[in-house]
Amino acid sequence: MLNEKLKINTMLSFTFIILMIGASIQFVLPLHLVNPYEYFYGAELKEFQIYQIFFGGVLLPLLSLTVGYFVTVREDIIKSLIISVLILFMISLILNGQDVLFLACVSGLVILLFRNRSILLTLVTIAVLVVTHIFINVVLKALSALQTNNIVYSAIQKFNDYVSIFRTGDVIEYARLNLSTVVELPLFVLLVFISIPFALIGSLIARVKIEEVLPKYMQAALIVVFLIGGLVIKMIEVLSVGSMSSTIIGEYIGGPMIAVGMFLSIWALSQNLPENVLKRFNHHGKYSVIYYLVFAIIMGIIFYGIGFNLYGEVQVITAIGISALATLSTLLVSQILTKY
DSSP: OOOHHHHHHHHHHHHHHHHHHTTTTGGGGGGOOOOHHHHOOHHHHHHHHHHHHHHHHTTHHHHHHHHHHHHOOOOSHHHHHHHHHHHHHHHHIITTTTTTHHHHHHHHHTTTTTTOOOOHHHHHHHHHHHHHHHHIIIIIHHHHHHHHOOOOBOOOEEEEHHHHHHTSSHHHHHHHHHHHHHSSOOHHHIIIIHHHHHHHHHHHHHHHHHHHHHHHHHHHHHHHHHHHHHHHHHHHHHTSSSHHHHHHHIIIIIIIHHHHHHHHHHHHHHSSSSSHHHHHHHHHHTTHHHHHHHHHHHHHHHSSTTTTTTTSSSSSHHHHHHHHHHHHHHHHHHHHHHOO
């Protein structure tokens, strides 16, 4: 039982490490308002393209998968889920309106309704949601974009509002702007067609015990299929140079496929790493939401007007480097706290 907790906490730690690095660009500019092919150029555009391939459309389904798995294997979970929803929503409201990871914990509450029901019901629910999502949110929207000019335009005025507000020290204005961002995002689509089905998939993986069903070479093959398939779709998105239809397919198909590949990789590592290594990540995983809050506060101090005021000023690779250092600092703190 102790070893199982170590594995779960390691999965949470690895997941949040990816989420921290993936959130880096969100603290630099409002990604949902700009066409990167208008905003970036030269080497910085290539840096953004690499970032987009690995992280675009990945973060929410990745956390949803982990939450679904976590909720299924743990019993006393409701209190933790509610606290996580509140903390992650507070991050969205005050520090980063583009971050809607609280939806993954909301999906975790939904999983509680399924974890003791038949696996067939879970499979049918996943199939219905995924097929509906692909038809309505991918096929129809992509075809509609092809019939128009098929270009993603930047919202310049709103972008300027972001820059002017986040370069001030007015936290109330941060909250107002972040709340408007959260409201403007397609929360219903993200919750019902992205977060919930992927949480159900994570739950299903926990219930069928794939380590007993599939040999290791088949597990490795699954990881490769999802990672390579997702990366190919994301590369097509990048090569399309700002096409609306390819962006839709990349964000809603390619990103989630990469998320599944990453989740399976994290799961495989947690199953095969030695116990002394798992213990290194135990504290970080156990309090992963708290460490994510600390990370968000550090990033806010570095990039917003309450601190060093670098919003909109640093290059992509610099932002990723800063987020990696902030992530590393949370890991170092967890190591120190583990000893005491």
